[in-house]
Amino acid sequence: MSLHVYNSLHRTKELFEPLKPGKVGMYVCGVTVYDYCHVGHARVMVVFDIINRWLQQLGYDVNYVRNFTDVDDKIIQRAAERGIGIDVLTNEMIAAFDEDIDSLGCLHPNHEPRATAHMPEMIAMIEALVEQERAYVSDSGDVLYAVRTFDGYGQLSGKNIDDLESGSRVDVDDSKRDPLDFVLWKMAKPGEPAWDSPWGAGRPGWHIECSAMSCSHLGDTFDIHGGGMDLKFPHHENEIAQARAANGGGFARYWLHNGFVNINAEKMSKSLGNFFTIREVTEKYHPEVLRMFMLGTHYRSPLDFSDSALDAARAGLDRLYETARRLHCEMPDVRCLMDDSVTSHLTSHVSRLPPHFVAAMNVDFNTPEALACLFDLSRLLNKGLDAGEDVSALVDQFRAMTSVLGIVQHDVESWFKSGDVDAARIEALIAERSDAKKARDFARADAIRAELAAEGIILEDSPTGTSWKKT
RNA sequence: GGCAGGGUGGCUCAGUGGUACGGCGGAGGAUUGCAAAUCCUUUAUUCGCGAGUUCGAUUCUCGCCCCUGCCUCCA
Numbered sequence: 001m002s003l004h005v006y007n008s009l010h011r012t013k014e015l016f017e018p019l020k021p022g023k024v025g026m027y028v029c030g031v032t033v034y035d036y037c038h039v040g041h042a043r044v045m046v047v048f049d050i051i052n053r054w055l056q057q058l059g060y061d062v063n064y065v066r067n068f069t070d071v072d073d074k075i076i077q078r079a080a081e082r083g084i085g086i087d088v089l090t091n092e093m094i095a096a097f098d099e100d101i102d103s104l105g106c107l108h109p110n111h112e113p114r115a116t117a118h119m120p121e122m123i124a125m126i127e128a129l130v131e132q133e134r135a136y137v138s139d140s141g142d143v144l145y146a147v148r149t150f151d152g153y154g155q156l157s158g159k160n161i162d163d164l165e166s167g168s169r170v171d172v173d174d175s176k177r178d179p180l181d182f183v184l185w186k187m188a189k190p191g192e193p194a195w196d197s198p199w200g201a202g203r204p205g206w207h208i209e210c211s212a213m214s215c216s217h218l219g220d221t222f223d224i225h226g227g228g229m230d231l232k233f234p235h236h237e238n239e240i241a242q243a244r245a246a247n248g249g250g251f252a253r254y255w256l257h258n259g260f261v262n263i264n265a266e267k268m269s270k271s272l273g274n275f276f277t278i279r280e281v282t283e284k285y286h287p288e289v290l291r292m293f294m295l296g297t298h299y300r301s302p303l304d305f306s307d308s309a310l311d312a313a314r315a316g317l318d319r320l321y322e323t324a325r326r327l328h329c330e331m332p333d334v335r336c337l338m339d340d341s342v343t344s345h346l347t348s349h350v351s352r353l354p355p356h357f358v359a360a361m362n363v364d365f366n367t368p369e370a371l372a373c374l375f376d377l378s379r380l381l382n383k384g385l386d387a388g389e390d391v392s393a394l395v396d397q398f399r400a401m402t403s404v405l406g407i408v409q410h411d412v413e414s415w416f417k418s419g420d421v422d423a424a425r426i427e428a429l430i431a432e433r434s435d436a437k438k439a440r441d442f443a444r445a446d447a448i449r450a451e452l453a454a455e456g457i458i459l460e461d462s463p464t465g466t467s468w469k470k471t
Numbered sequence: 472g473g474c475a476g477g478g479u480g481g482c483u484c485a486g487u488g489g490u491a492c493g494g495c496g497g498a499g500g501a502u503u504g505c506a507a508a509u510c511c512u513u514u515a516u517u518c519g520c521g522a523g524u525u526c527g528a529u530u531c532u533c534g535c536c537c538c539u540g541c542c543u544c545c546a
Binding site: 008011028029030031032037038040041042043044045047059072073074112152157158159160163166207227228229230231232233234235257258259260261262265266267268269270271296297298300301302304308309312313314315316319322323326360366368369371372373374375376382383384386387437440442445446449453458459460461462467469 | 472473474475476477482483484485492493494495496502503504505506507508509510511520522528538540541543544545546
């Protein structure tokens with residue numbers, strides 16, 4: 001069974017064949033670190049985390065690179081507003097970013113390069129473009145890329161260069177030879193952070209950062225380049241123009257783009273102001289619920305964000321945890337199987353996964369279908385447990401699936417008992433209620449249950465005793 | 472205007488040339504002292520509208536309507 005991926009470059013699903021057998025180089029556009037990440041950013045991280053995990057499951061040695069853009073206009077502006085240096089700001093935001101993606105259960109990429117640490121590579125690439133006369137120094141002193149010198153321009157985004165010009169909403173800048181030309185190197189204004197270059201002190205344009213960092217870590221030609229849909233044009237188009245020209249043809253072979261997170265059918269974005277940061281959401285919902293929510297929709301489709309959608313995701317996840325808890329409590333023999341999750345993403349589970357699940361993931365990472373398999377298995381497990389059958393063979397599958405998807409990765413007991421609760425008191429009340437039940441004093445038993453319910457504590461009686469959970 | 476991607480049950484989300492996966496929610500039942508959890512059954516004569524191709528289309532083709540995104544920084 002082989003992996004097929006949707007390649008934005010050709011707008012079709014294609015058989016995935018890496019450049020070097022057994023190895024995959026993947027570059028994903030990260031974030032500009034001037035503020036906290038919102039749910040839209042979270043989606044990119046989760047989507048490519050799943051892709052990374054699945055590639056590893058298939059046995060590939062994945063070199064996953066995701067950058068930080070740690071110098072640009074917004075960063076400079078924000079740092080100035082706060083009266084701090086840009087490095088103070090970016091370090092703070094990178095630390096916050098790490099917390100956020102850790103909470104979402106995303107594995108770290110192999111490399112997380114910062115733009116400011118790759119100036120020589122960027123300058124070298126720009127020099128190559130200048131030498132080829134594809135780049136020029138404008139009247140303002142900025143170095144610009146002459147888009148019309150690159151024949152394939154528009155291939156990725158399906159745009160025609162002349163349509164772009166006629167429909168251009170860009171204000172014509174006199175220093176540009178062509179309105180579509182974009183900045184490779186921007187001259188520093190007084191007081192702005194700057195790096196030396198053959199064209200004077202300044203900073204790189206956004207697009208050259210990614211071209212230079214990806215090639216520097218993965219080579220001129222590599223397998224996968226990913227990012228949000230909105231990056232297709234102009235960012236990825238510009239990256240292609242820069243890198244292919246500078247490298248003499250090669251660059252990313254498969255382009256993967258994830259869909260947006262919408263709110264009320266509108267794209268979540270900073271400019272519209274309709275965004276929620278990851279930390280805002282995870283104050284109210286467990287981060288794994290956010291991950292679950294994202295897994296429920298194919299990565300290329302739009303994803304509508306709402307409280308009711310998160311509630312539904314949580315209810316579904318709770319169901320999965322309920323199964324996990326039953327396995328844990330009712331089958332002490334399998335407890336060890338349930339406890340190996342922390343490192344189990346590192347090993348290949350493909351042989352333990354049902355064919356349906358593997359097939360779903362192999363067709364462009366179809367997580368909704370993979371989740372459907374998981375829910376089917378969950379039901380099977382519950383049924384077996386209800387019937388008192390030995391389900392240990394299925395536990396292995398359950399563990400493998402959840403591990404690949406990165407859900408049900410938390411302690412099953414604490415999942416239902418998070419928050420500030422007095423466990424000892426609850427246990428005492430449960431014991432009292434059990435006595436009352438034995439004495440057939442159901443009025444007292446129900447009163448205790450109602451008292452706890454008022455605090456959000458739900459009791460569940462089972463043949464093996466009473467357990468509780470926090471709603 | 473150009474380009475890209477969509478419209479599937481109350482909500483959400485997969486999928487397929489032969490009447491549709493899963494989740495959430497609803498209804499009924501089993502279980503329970505009663506609940507909760509779990510299980511079972513049920514909840515789309517139907518996949519935006521019209522036409523065409525076909526033995527047969529939600530799935531292919533064409534037209535139309537509607538939605539979103541990109542075309543400016545944007546994950």
